[in-house]
Amino acid sequence: MIIQPAIKSNICVRVHPLGCKENVRRQIEFVKQSGEFKGPKTALIIGGSSGYGLASRIALGFGCKTNTVNVSFEMEPRGATRTGTAGWWNNIFFQQFAKEEGLSFKDFVGDAFSFEMKEVVVDYIKKKYGKIDLLIYSLASNRRTDPRDGVTYKSVLKSIGDEVRGYSIDITSLSLKEEIMEPATEEEINNTIKVMGGEDWQMWVEMLSEAGVLADDFKTIAYTYLGSPATYPIYKDGTIGQAKKHLEQTAAALDNIVKEKYNGEALISSSKAIVTKASIYIPIFPVYGAILYKVMKKHGTHEGEIEQKYRFFKEMIYGNERITDEESRVRPDNLEMDEQVQSEVEDILKSVSNENVREITDIEGFIDDFMKINGFNFDNVDYDEDVDLEELAKLEL
Numbered sequence: 030m031i032i033q034p035a036i037k038s039n040i041c042v043r044v045h046p047l048g049c050k051e052n053v054r055r056q057i058e059f060v061k062q063s064g065e066f067k068g069p070k071t072a073l074i075i076g077g078s079s080g081y082g083l084a085s086r087i088a089l090g091f092g093c094k095t096n097t098v099n100v101s102f103e104m105e106p107r108g109a110t111r112t113g114t115a116g117w118w119n120n121i122f123f124q125q126f127a128k129e130e131g132l133s134f135k136d137f138v139g140d141a142f143s144f145e146m147k148e149v150v151v152d153y154i155k156k157k158y159g160k161i162d163l164l165i166y167s168l169a170s171n172r173r174t175d176p177r178d179g180v181t182y183k184s185v186l187k188s189i190g191d192e193v194r195g196y197s198i199d200i201t202s203l204s205l206k207e208e209i210m211e212p213a214t215e216e217e218i219n220n221t222i223k224v225m226g227g228e229d230w231q232m233w234v235e236m237l238s239e240a241g242v243l244a245d246d247f248k249t250i251a252y253t254y255l256g257s258p259a260t261y262p263i264y265k266d267g268t269i270g271q272a273k274k275h276l277e278q279t280a281a282a283l284d285n286i287v288k289e290k291y292n293g294e295a296l297i298s299s300s301k302a303i304v305t306k307a308s309i310y311i312p313i314f315p316v317y318g319a320i321l322y323k324v325m326k327k328h329g330t331h332e333g334e335i336e337q338k339y340r341f342f343k344e345m346i347y348g349n350e351r352i353t354d355e356e357s358r359v360r361p362d363n364l365e366m367d368e369q370v371q372s373e374v375e376d377i378l379k380s381v382s383n384e385n386v387r388e389i390t391d392i393e394g395f396i397d398d399f400m401k402i403n404g405f406n407f408d409n410v411d412y413d414e415d416v417d418l419e420e421l422a423k424l425e426l
């Protein structure tokens with residue numbers, strides 16, 4: 030099959046396996062060039078197939094030889110047209126590179142929210158590794174079935190109170206379109222908290238703890254985005270922000286338990302805005318992202334997911350350079366939050382239009398990242414090559 034990109038309403042409906050491989054390879058290369066550091070023996074990552082979860086897995090695996098167990102929800106290729114999801118291929122090629130490196134790893138593909146998945150994973154950890162030292166919670170989903178009542182909740186990306194007006198980026202035409210973020214109902218807010226809040230994270234920690242598979246000094250970290258006044262209306266003060274607030278409350282509760290039982294810690298970490306499968310869905314957010322890329326690249330402080338996570342684990346989690354805020358959140362987003370950066374971003378936000386979007390924002394770099402997370406736009410991948418999806422798709426489970 031010869032795979033060309035196909036974008037429909039800003040979603041890449043096809044992905045290129047060999048480009049996904051290149052994406053994983055480049056992240057590994059970055060870590061190897063940056064050097065080893067001391068980290069955890071065994072980590073469980075929920076959502077480790079793409080974005081920040083995958084970068085965490087690569088930073089730990091290739092940076093500290095950590096054994097990594099990953100739970101993700103991905104689709105394998107099917108038939109003549111369905112290429113599978115990028116995360117499916119990322120898992121495959123992570124495995125291939127990890128094997129070459131002599132690392133220990135395991136993948137579970139399915140619903141992390143379910144009891145069944147938790148049982149299988151806990152059981153595996155118990156038999157194979159005995160204990161884990163780290164649990165990363167990097168899940169992004171628009172729905173969750175609560176295993177206790179079987180009800181499926183859907184999250185929404187909406188504002189609270191007033192509507193918010195801004196622009197969205199149309200990926201195929203490289204242009205801006207006016208976009209309105211509608212205010213959510215009370216029910217929508219509550220459902221979003223059910224999906225993206227801390228309930229499931231807490232269930233994981235409780236099940237792992239009850240099974241006796243948490244090591245002394247065990248750490249668990251959930252990822253959040255705090256952003257700046259420029260993004261508050263669409264993120265922190267919107268529905269997703271309410272879910273993240275719940276995640277923070279969960280962290281506080283878990284921290285007490287984990288401290289007492291394991292002398293460990295439960296942390297929230299706020300990461301930098303980047304292009305991922307999840308973030309591209311947030312209305313108005315991509316424009317902020319394209320501007321942020323422009324400003325941070327100009328200042329030489331721009332980071333992709335792997336640069337961000339490598340620095341995070343090496344310096345802030347397993348090193349002595351942790352940056353925290355007044356709420357004890359760990360802040361690898363410090364470079365994004367820099368005052369000068371934010372003031373320049375706000376200036377550009379005020380003047381951006383279709384006429385100047387290519388000059389004053391990094392819309393091209395932003396979209397290039399979008400193509401790359403789907404396996405396209407790599408100069409060293411031959412996109413005319415006929416790829417055998419079935420042959421490539423031999424994921425070890």
Ligand code: NAI
Pocket residue numbers: 075076077078079080081082100101102103116139140141142166167168169170252253254255299300301302303304305306307308
């Ligand atoms: P992503 O879409 O790249 O990754 C989401 C992961 O969750 C994937 O591995 C996917 O397979 C997994 N997943 C989804 N539903 C699942 C299910 N039911 N069972 C098992 N796995 C499931 O997203 P991204 O952006 O890396 O998000 C991860 C975390 O990072 C989120 O908490 C997000 O809020 C946070 N974050 C993201 C930022 C960004 O700019 N992308 C900025 C700051 C924080």
Ligand code: NA
Pocket residue numbers: 076077078079080081082083167168169
């Ligand atoms: Na992720």
